[in-house]
Amino acid sequence: TANKRLLVLPGDGIGPEVMREVRRVIDWMDRRRHVSFALEEGMVGGAALEATGSPCPDQTVERALAADAVLFGSVGGPKWDSLPFDKRPELGILRLRKELGLFANLRPAVVLDPLVDASSLKPDVVRGLDLMIVRETTGGIYFGEPRGVETMPNGQRRGVDTEVYTEEEIARVARVAFDLARRRSNRLTSVEKANVMQSGRLWRAVVSEVGKNEFPDVELSHMYADNCAMQLANRPKQFDVILAGNLFGDVLSDLAAALTGSLGMLPSATLGAPDSSGRRHALYEPIHGSAPDIAGKGIANPCAQMLSLAMLLRWSFGMEEDAKMIETAVEKVLAGGLRTADIMGPGTARVGTSVMGDAVLREL
Amino acid sequence: TANKRLLVLPGDGIGPEVMREVRRVIDWMDRRRHVSFALEEGMVGGAALEATGSPCPDQTVERALAADAVLFGSVGGPKWDSLPFDKRPELGILRLRKELGLFANLRPAVVLDPLVDASSLKPDVVRGLDLMIVRETTGGIYFGEPRGVETMPNGQRRGVDTEVYTEEEIARVARVAFDLARRRSNRLTSVEKANVMQSGRLWRAVVSEVGKNEFPDVELSHMYADNCAMQLANRPKQFDVILAGNLFGDVLSDLAAALTGSLGMLPSATLGAPDSSGRRHALYEPIHGSAPDIAGKGIANPCAQMLSLAMLLRWSFGMEEDAKMIETAVEKVLAGGLRTADIMGPGTARVGTSVMGDAVLREL
Numbered sequence A, B: 001t002a003n004k005r006l007l008v009l010p011g012d013g014i015g016p017e018v019m020r021e022v023r024r025v026i027d028w029m030d031r032r033r034h035v036s037f038a039l040e041e042g043m044v045g046g047a048a049l050e051a052t053g054s055p056c057p058d059q060t061v062e063r064a065l066a067a068d069a070v071l072f073g074s075v076g077g078p079k080w081d082s083l084p085f086d087k088r089p090e091l092g093i094l095r096l097r098k099e100l101g102l103f104a105n106l107r108p109a110v111v112l113d114p115l116v117d118a119s120s121l122k123p124d125v126v127r128g129l130d131l132m133i134v135r136e137t138t139g140g141i142y143f144g145e146p147r148g149v150e151t152m153p154n155g156q157r158r159g160v161d162t163e164v165y166t167e168e169e170i171a172r173v174a175r176v177a178f179d180l181a182r183r184r185s186n187r188l189t190s191v192e193k194a195n196v197m198q199s200g201r202l203w204r205a206v207v208s209e210v211g212k213n214e215f216p217d218v219e220l221s222h223m224y225a226d227n228c229a230m231q232l233a234n235r236p237k238q239f240d241v242i243l244a245g246n247l248f249g250d251v252l253s254d255l256a257a258a259l260t261g262s263l264g265m266l267p268s269a270t271l272g273a274p275d276s277s278g279r280r281h282a283l284y285e286p287i288h289g290s291a292p293d294i295a296g297k298g299i300a301n302p303c304a305q306m307l308s309l310a311m312l313l314r315w316s317f318g319m320e321e322d323a324k325m326i327e328t329a330v331e332k333v334l335a336g337g338l339r340t341a342d343i344m345g346p347g348t349a350r351v352g353t354s355v356m357g358d359a360v361l362r363e364l
């Protein structure tokens, strides 16, 4: 029965073409695994803006609220770069996070063995890297009020943003991170600038309290954001799970992704709070952007979008076995030597988006 | 004549021991180059806290205001980590920046040829790296009001910081960056999150205006902070000068430093606005911290502190020739194979702080 309501939002740039390959995986699951999804497709980003005048139409929000999970592509492109704030494609993702209450962004940074050489770091530094960044995504400076650009009495402009975190906001995302650490190597590094920022001071205090009261078995350490960036660049394997607020999490998770050298391989999940029946809103997206420079050429790497589906199966539907099947299929294709342009290396064969999709389906 | 008033603030941890080697260079200049400094030594950080109850005593601020340049060591250590905000050693540097109006932090990230292998990045990625980050240091979220941790009516705590930038603050640090770009490869990358932050939106607008009106010959580009972190990790050599606000500049400059793999080699300058006679306050410090784990062992690398003196001679006294002499002496010592523990590599000889100092003096 079609009890799994899935909203697919391809978005802009390479979004639609990588999503096409994922649809093939979903079809395959339908036929072979007898898992049936009630699948809807919606609009977001620049595509939605052109069609409806809004980068995140109300209809998309309503459908997302009604769905069990959202599979998101990517948004944005030079075409819309000079639009005012409330028209920008990025608003698509920001509004969805806020309206669905998606406060915990899970960003794995993993280096698969066949891709060690794709990294700009020395092989020894990144071989076997497997860390997870948990980033808060509905609070902090992204949404705090007051915010705006105003003209002062002397005629000068002044830009203001407010970073604000409540105890409750910090505690709930900390719980997600502690819980994840427990299922991994039991180590959590919490990141802020408590030496400079007041919200950072509260962040450190609350994370410590949650750890002490609810997760005394997890080894907790604290690190300043600047030091964390250094440590990530020099010894990334020291980390297991990293917890950070919205802004530091944005920068550090992109940094961690870049260290792997294979952005085109990395998925992410953004989760809301579970309700009394355990159901939670969730959105899954590759971390690569819309890559307008290669859009429409059929050369984009569909793996991150496929692995986002795997995360979706695992986190939203508890389908660990199916998630693993997809992950294993992708790994086997890489081990077999096929590569899209972004992860090419010596001795490998370059293929396009759909051939990569074919290969994953064959492995499945 | 002793017309160059220099305030030396060794601070905590390895600060005093690396400063000792620099004092030898200053003595040598006195004798050989007939440059005479009126040299005072002051207290800052944990050392000042122990002696006076304040991490940045008024006397230190007064002396810094009277000096032509400040040579700063480093502050902080585990001993003072749990103190309240207003007692923390870091306040030493924060207060000096604010009271002296040191708004432009210049942070070079340079990979010297003999140290290419010290980096965690592949040699090809970092060989010849030479970029400069200009970070704003008296504004933004470090000082904006309101700030604090308060208890809300419902009993929950709430932490608040305010990021605020005026047009004038952005323009003056932008001018420093543009001016530097002109003396280098004529390219400037300005970094913010204009897609999310209002202060970032103003930042981008003002930097564009300054560029268009005053530096039309400098090639200006804009980059989001998350993307900049990625690009630094993957292709750092694409950059010449990077301009960023206080918070992003903190994280990105430490990241850039880490990429070099030789933190113990990197100096920095923080400059105020020139007055009508062209005189400006300025503070010079190595970017490595107080490194409490190795303090007092005589193994710290004195090079960054020595190179900070070189920057001081160049920027505060226009003594380009003397600055170059020190830089060349340090490079020759490295080329000769001597290394402190932090930058050891195969085929090099490990020496302590004072032997490294001896070697530099011998080259001079």
Ligand SMILES: CC(C)[C@H](C(=O)O)[C@@H](O)C(=O)O
Pocket (backbone or CB within 6 Å): A090, A093, A094, A250, B195, B196, B226
């Ligand atoms: C597109 C942008 C608003 C967004 C963010 O800053 O959160 C992106 O960088 C991300 O990390 O998902």
Ligand SMILES: CC(C)[C@H](C(=O)O)[C@@H](O)C(=O)O
Pocket (backbone or CB within 6 Å): A195, A196, A226, B090, B093, B094, B250
């Ligand atoms: C010590 C700390 C307050 C300081 C900062 O955040 O500015 C340091 O990280 C730096 O970069 O000089």
